Amino acid sequence: QVQLKESGPGLVQPSQTLSLTCTVSGFSLTSYNVHWVRQPPGKGLEWMGRMRYNGDTSYNSALKSRLSISRDTSKNQVFLKMNSLQTDDTGTYYCTRDYDDYFDYWGQGVMVTVSS
């Protein structure tokens, strides 16, 4: 069955770089797009960026200067790296599969706290 699972550090210091991994199973990264979406505590959802099935990427313009998404298809993993973290980057980060442009399956999310 389709599964996505995020992993990464729960705590990141301000100005440091966040590195998250989304490990997928039940589908191929060369057939489906995978996105990253985040949610500050008690707030709404924000689309961050996309890794397409062909390796192309797209980013939210508000984050583009700090954000990089890559993948390792042999390991079924999609990576997110975001630098210069600030306290307002605190939140839950999700990876989600794109089926015909809408998001059908989501990971459980990983909570990231930016604090010294």
Add this chain to the structure above:
Amino acid sequence: DIQMTQSPPSLSASLGDKVTITCQASQNINKCIAWYQQKPGKAPRLLIRYTSTLESGTPSRFSGSGSGRDYSFSISNVESEDIASYYCLQYVNLPWTFGGGTKLELK
């Protein structure tokens, strides 16, 4: 970017009520809207795609409609398990954008 204005931000309902949430897009989104349910501490769950198509497993008390810029999502006969937050998502254009969310509570 397409802005999605979702209302109301919160909603109080009794069991068995019908509730409606709306999302207005800043431009025509050609019915490319999905609706998600999110319970505390959980990932969003897809309920409806392409305005009105129920995802497999979505109870029939959920429905969606709309066209152009204006869309709505309804729950008829609210049940206790429906207490959650709900979000719309437009997926017609990059960047994908969500509505601000609606928190459904029991009266």
